[in-house]
Amino acid sequence: MILHFPTLKIFRNGEVAGDYDGPRDADGIVKYMRGQSGPSSKELKSLADFENFVENDDVSVIGLFEGDSKLKDSFLKVADTERDRFRFAHTSNPEILKKTGYNDDIVVYVPKKFQNKFDANEFKYDGNYDTDKIKNFLIHETNGLAGIRTPGNIFQYMARPLVVVYYNLDYVKDPKGSNYWRNRVLKVAQDFKRKVYFAVSNKDEFTSEIEQFGLSDRKESDKPLVAAFTKDGKFPLNKEFSIDNLKQFVEDLLANKLEPFMKSEPIPTEQGDLKTAVAKNFNELIMNNDKDALVEFYAPWCGHCKSLAPKLEELATKLKNEDVVIAKFDATANDVPPQFEVKGFPTLYWLPKNAKEAPVPYNSGREVKDFIKFIAQHSTDGLKGYSRDGKKQKKSEL
Template sequence: MHSKQVLFTLMTAMAGVGMAADASDVHQLKSDEFDAFITDNKLVLAEFYAPWCGHCKALAPEYETAATELKDKGIKLIKVDCTEESDLCQKQGVEGYPTLKVFRGSLDGPTPYTGQRKSASIVSYMVKQSLPAVSVLTKETIESFKTSDKVVAIAYFNADDKKSNETFSSIADSLRDDYLFGAISDPAVVEAAKVKAPGVIVYRTFDEPETVYDGAFEKDAVTSFIKTTAIPLIGEVGPETYAGYMSAGIPLAYIFVEGDEQKTKFTDGLRKLAIKHKGKINFATIDAVAFGAHAQNLNLEQKWPAFAIQETVKNAKFPFEQDKELTIEEIEKFTEKFVSGEMKPSIKSEPLPEKQGPVHTIVAHNYEDIVINNDKDVLVEFYAHWCGHCKALAPKWEELGALYYNNKEFAEKVIIAKVDATLNDVPDEIQGFPTIKLFAAGKKDAPIDYSGGRNVEDFVKFLKESGTHKVDATEALAKSQEEAPAEAESAGKAAPAATEEKTEEKTAEPTAEEAAKESKHDEL
């Protein structure tokens, strides 16, 4: 190719890039534009990012696609570069990248975006935010509404049934981020739907397209029905579905498969079993090639096909013996034994530590003794040995542990502890690393999630304010820092605000669970 042709080709390509950038439907805002844009638009999704952030780069094309799809619906997507607009990002409380927030025509009370970071999920989430919790439907609008999302719940009422209407509105308010809700009281439409009012029909784009609920119209029962029906009979575990399975509140049966042939074999073969236990156990395949490392979290070896059941509430694991051939018949026998309560869970644990230091080391076999069976406030770090952010926190955590451990009065009331949640089975469902929880004395069944800054001063303040014993180690910390100013400056210095994700960005192959733990809802 001649030099002129090369130059022309490069210029054409560069022009194309410029046109693509100019055509972006994502609004890049500066600090002096932000307030007016937010107040001038009814619904805005804002991304606060840094150009060097790997998660932000992965989100960028998905965010662009979503912006284009939402443009015609009057929903705006914006982004703010926090390396240039640091004051604005600090004002918005940005502590990690990317941070996404939903604004509703006001600068007051933005809510965190809690959906997945894929374009389809962003669109679905924001459309739900744009609608009332319950859309009032007519015979003209109901048909299109039924197919407006993957899962749509429509209530059929008698016009004068205020009680059921209020119950359904309450359910919709609590689940509006997950599903679309509609209601109709047109007698002809109710009759045509062949549902006894008050009743609910869940419309889906998978399995049976319609499932009817006509039982007692009580909040817990209807909520359980909707959440159960929203999950496919035999679905697939992955970054976008993992959190939903974990929050369903019932056991999850994993089938690790290699390739479409194995997937089809087990999906078809286990259909009757899944129908039999619908609402009691969720069945799902998992791609062993992409997420095989997740097997270790279920106490399985990476040998395929494989099967395990996880009690999601208790985080108990029941792996199928891998020295036996995995067949449909064996899975059926295994599942029935699990349902009957005859099976004991498998427990993964590191060895018990020979002695404890300022930071108590928790393993599965001493978890109850250190965390639950005492009258102390126990602050626990759930970490992963591969997590870079956990490694960065380690010296501060050791300093915190020493502060309480070396003071006899404090040590009688407070324990600072840590557990590698990837090497030990713990009853808590961990959504990201590091995760920090306070098990306050007398309130062990309701641990408090810590979401503050990661420096010693913040942890001390948190224990004082949230612990049962209200231990105030502020003066002791100040004294220790005076005695060792250089060391304290290095160990206790606050990390720069919003420099990276709060969970580890991994280079090794992640598990499906770990993929879902990226910044609490990130994808591969």
């Protein structure tokens, strides 16, 4: 069991109601906790209630129902489970229904300060009463062409490829400047509907992401910074921001003409039996090598990793004449390839030589004999020095 610190708990009436899994910034925590108090969906009883609710700086998710319906039941269930992410309200008030023109619908209203000429000001759900479809609509279909991506709503921007434009975005202190750059992003985004997702973010809120793209030295620039997240890696725009440069960047991204950015240690000039993989040589050493591979993703400060290190050295020496690569990879100094999920240290993966696009998590024992037994059993062509059950082969006498 891996413990994470700090750990936050939510209490109701003196009893633990659950773990806190919301944002870790002040505004996000406040928004999350407000969503945990009171009813999950506010009933709007008058037109004034409706107008006050949609005047908020956050999006408003409103169920408009003439009477009881399966869609209303599903809407209220979704409000119960997603209350920490969105603001919900519902109404059957005839005056509100007449003004909006809806009578059995779920509608997301965009705050006035975020409205623009490229997007609709409201998004209407067109599906049935399936709660999963309603959640998917809220998360993926209400951002518009270039939504405002923050640490608190990052869950809405997981689709790929995603192009993020970072600048001094601040709709409180500088709404005009915020819209100036966002409108230029929107102008490009409209040409790539359903092909690429776009978002704008405050660069001070995403300093770590900017560092991950190697753009830290340009953070003080008055011009926006641009980076793309894809299933194949991370791609920064290495030119000054302009509409033409952004458009060309996206076209090149879709045409696979760009090289992904990798944080990497230098490629080792010498290798021992235990290979050292870094981001720049990972494909050559592991993915494109015609051998099976066992890779450890580690952190230099990790105590378990330090204990495992001599065992991997011994394992690599014992298997140095076999068609298998034993390698270590410092996941704190190098970008982890996107096909690997590393949540703790050490994390080990087995990669059969003919199926390396589907790495297998290694969850067996961590003694040398355990590794040998696993590798002998799972090696593509078997080992020369060990039987399939991991027992050392006796040399035949002449």
